[in-house]
Amino acid sequence: MRGMDVNSTSPQIVLGTMDFGTRVAPDEAFAILDSFVGGGGVWLDTANCYSFWADPSGVGGASERVIGAWLRARPGARDAVRIATKVRQNPLVPHSWPQSAEGLSAPAVRVGVEESLGRLGVDHVDLLWAHAEDRAVPLEETVGAFGELVTKGAALRVGAANHAAWRVERARSLAREQGVEGWTALQLRLSLVQPRPLTPLAEGGHRLLADEDLDFAQSEGLDVWSYSSLMWGSYVRADKPLPQTYDHPGTTRVLSVLDDVAGELAATRNQVVLAWLMHRGIDPIVGVSRVEQVEEALAARHVRLGDEHLARFAEAR
Secondary structure, three states, X not given: OOOOOOOOOOOOOEEEOOOEOOOEXXXXXXXXXXXXXXXXXXXXXXXXXXXXXXXXXXOOOHHHHHHHHHHHHOOOHHHHOEEEEEEOOOEOOOOOOOOOEOOOOHHHHHHHHHHHHHHHOOOXXXXXXXXXXXXXXXXXXXXXXXXXXXXXXXXXOEEEEOOOHHHHHHHHHHHHHHOOOOOOEEEEEOOOOOOOOOOOOOOOOOOEOOHHHHHHHHHHOOEEEEEOOOHHHOOOOOOOOOOHHHOOHHXXXXXXXXXXXXXXXXXXXXHHHHHHHHHOOOEEEEEOOOHHHHHHHHHHHHOOOOHHHHHHHHHHO
């Protein structure tokens, strides 16, 4: 596995495992993982805080434990997957968030990763994310801690989730000064529909991917992952309407184009959304709760959007 190139060559579907061990029972999670790998999927995205808000224990770790159990039950599976996890946000005191949320001090990062590796049952992760900013800690300290983990082999690469672009660039500059590995990936929220400008997101800690983030990533050769890619099922489920902040004329127009394009390409709404993200060079994270959702998502790799489709979506916005 250590010889594997962990830099992605083309956009791909990432399996989001946030609900494993809480809302998704281990047996179902195993079936989802088997289906994902069987269909050619590679990347698993988790976090040490998943999912403290849905776990009676009040702390995270369930998702990583399920992945670890699956790896133990599937000899050779570690060579077939790449694992990304995150530090920052896990409650250090059960049911006390954000008051006791783990930060990004050097000791917190080291302990967080050590505990993640233990739950996963692996000696390294392929990508370690800083889950959110921690401006109470000097950026130099966080950068040094992440770089140290790469030097030690506990993480093969490091990235930043929910960070401002200028903070990522500053961190990369500090990493160069320290002679350590810097952040080479961004993870932000993005989907085809967009909220009204200047309206705050209801979900605490979420940061939307802006055009400048993508411009920055492309100019620096950074990978970009998107979360909430399918808006929690809102594209296809009447019982899961889009949040109020998405209620504006642009959404109505985009959804109309989405239906037209899906019909023209004989694809589902979800598949077109995923294809749109991948066409932009973004790796979409897809959280699923059933095997058929994995199959649908992986099939999006074969949906071919053209420039004309992209132009129609852009105009609708």
